[in-house]
């Protein structure tokens with residue numbers, strides 16, 4: 423436990439717990455991995471990219487956290503099952519699954535290739551299902567667990583050039599509600615978080631629209647423009663941070679969330695409500 427943790431949660435809150443965070447080596451996922459480890463969980467970071475694993479593991483270990491890694495593509499159900507079974511064997515349990523891995527980019531629906539559609543839907547929706555299904559027997563056998571999946575707010579209205587991601591995340595919402603009811607008897611709580619704009623590198627890349635698309639490119643704007651967007655477009659007046667999202671994940675992972683299942687928490691400073699139809 424690092425002394426400089428600015429967390430509202432009590433030290434040791436997740437002692438003895440094991441958490442798997444997909445896409446947990448960068449951006450929002452790294453913020454989640456870091457906070458869960460700070461609170462005492464052994465965090466297993468899964469990523470397709472080995473270069474994302476090594477840095478994240480070293481960083482968390484340097485803070486005094488318990489961490490290990492697994493190279494994994496959430497689109498491959500057999501590999502997901504093998505990874506989850508490996509974690510259960512090695513660490514003896516698996517309490518928290520954070521389905522954070524996602525893929526995204528702006529592209530016109532009229533010309534989106536079948537493979538591009540498939541890539542995003544497979545990572546965001548199929549990946550969430552594969553990982554949730556893989557942890558089910560482990561969590562059911564140990565008497566419960568928590569699954570926290572990552573949704574978004576863009577599908578609450580139409581969002582041009584994001585057909586693949588909005589369709590996938592609408593599916594994540596539906597899956598969250600269904601699994602919450604189906605797996606409640608096993609005391610597996612299933613919830614989702616819907617982060618608003620958080621300008622991590624991955625998000626900047628994913629949400630930079632093609633130059634000729636006519637879609638405003640808020641992330642490429644100068645710093646002054648970024649500040650102006652936050653002031654005008656986000657009621658709470660600032661961009662989000664990975665820590666904003668991690669705090670909700672920690673809450674849901676903790677006993678404070680014991681009577682919460684099937685909920686989808688928007689964490690966006692009020693952005694989507696304020697945008698209305700525009």
Ligand code: COA
Nearest residue numbers: 524525526527528529535536537538539541542624625628
């Ligand atoms: N516009 C249109 N099509 C695109 C694209 C873009 N910006 N980026 C990728 N594609 C297409 C590719 O052309 C390919 O289709 P094709 O075979 O018909 O040519 C298909 O998507 C798969 O691309 P590939 O790079 O082989 O897939 P991948 O599995 O390595 O990567 C992605 C998955 C495409 C989702 C990639 O963007 C990714 O890895 N993202 C992870 C990071 C991220 O997006 N984070 C989101 C934070 S919100």
